[in-house]
Amino acid sequence: MIDVGLLATIVIVLIVPSVFVRPWPSSAAASGVIDVSIGALFFGLAVGRLTAVALDDPGSLTSLSDLMIIRSGVEFWPGVAAGLAWLAFGARRDGIAPLRRVAAITAPALVAWACYEATCVLRDGCPGPLSTVGLRPDGLVERMFPIGLVVAASAGAAAMVGRRWHRRGMPDIEVIVTALFSIAVVRSVASIWLPHIGNGLTRQHRTSIAVGIIAVIALVAIRSRRLRPVFSGDA
Numbered sequence: 001m002i003d004v005g006l007l008a009t010i011v012i013v014l015i016v017p018s019v020f021v022r023p024w025p026s027s028a029a030a031s032g033v034i035d036v037s038i039g040a041l042f043f044g045l046a047v048g049r050l051t052a053v054a055l056d057d058p059g060s061l062t063s064l065s066d067l068m069i070i071r072s073g074v075e076f077w078p079g080v081a082a083g084l085a086w087l088a089f090g091a092r093r094d095g096i097a098p099l100r101r102v103a104a105i106t107a108p109a110l111v112a113w114a115c116y117e118a119t120c121v122l123r124d125g126c127p128g129p130l131s132t133v134g135l136r137p138d139g140l141v142e143r144m145f146p147i148g149l150v151v152a153a154s155a156g157a158a159a160m161v162g163r164r165w166h167r168r169g170m171p172d173i174e175v176i177v178t179a180l181f182s183i184a185v186v187r188s189v190a191s192i193w194l195p196h197i198g199n200g201l202t203r204q205h206r207t208s209i210a211v212g213i214i215a216v217i218a219l220v221a222i223r224s225r226r227l228r229p230v231f232s233g234d235a
Contacts, residue, residue, distance in 0.1 A: 008122050014041075014112075017033055025104060028097075028103070037087065040086035043083060047078055050067070052075040053067060055075065076187070077211055102172070102176050106176060110155050110159035110179060111155070114151075117149070120149070125137025126147065133145065158182040162175055162182070177218050180215050181212055181215035183211075184211040
């Protein structure tokens with residue numbers, strides 16, 4: 001049976017960023033968003049799925065049918081790392097600085113994430129805390145506040161702000177790390193209200209917090225290194 005909601009999600013995630021959000025500078029991804037990032041997307045999904053299965057149910061690693069059920073869980077951050085590695089490899093092959101290419105498609109990538117979160121309305125609904133104002137996910141009686149839509153709006157805003165800073169001269173590495181920090185913060189905050197089993201933090205929540213902390217440390221180190229020559233010259 002075809003999962004129409006998931007199929008529609010994939011189409012929207014692929015089409016919207018490539019049509020409405022151009023890489024900047026365009027020379028870093030001259031062939032277009034889809035051509036540059038489609039391999040990274042599927043490689044990231046594969047690594048994220050394998051990681052989730054290895055952590056939750058190692059026995060399923062030998063079952064192709066179990067591995068193919070993406071809905072059963074994909075580990076987000078290992079998938080992101082794998083996607084970035086794929087982009088870096090492709091950039092080197094094309095003779096482009098890896099940081100330049102990754103920074104160029106940061107905004108489209110954030111928009112793609114926003115599209116995925118927003119299309120929760122096409123899948124099983126948008127879970128969240130119980131609320132009198134909200135949507136009713138499939139199979140539930142109570143309405144829930146759609147956290148996925150808030151995440152989508154936040155991701156879209158991060159894409160616009162990051163793109164503006166990039167065009168105004170923010171270095172590529174800072175664009176990338178800032179984007180990762182934004183994703184980590186949004187996911188960490190959203191995880192507070194997303195339904196989960198138990199009272200403690202989920203693995204995904206803890207990982208997002210860790211990535212956020214690492215991103216802050218990296219930004220401080222990058223900024224300090226960039227400003228050091230200025231202070232040295234003044235001395």
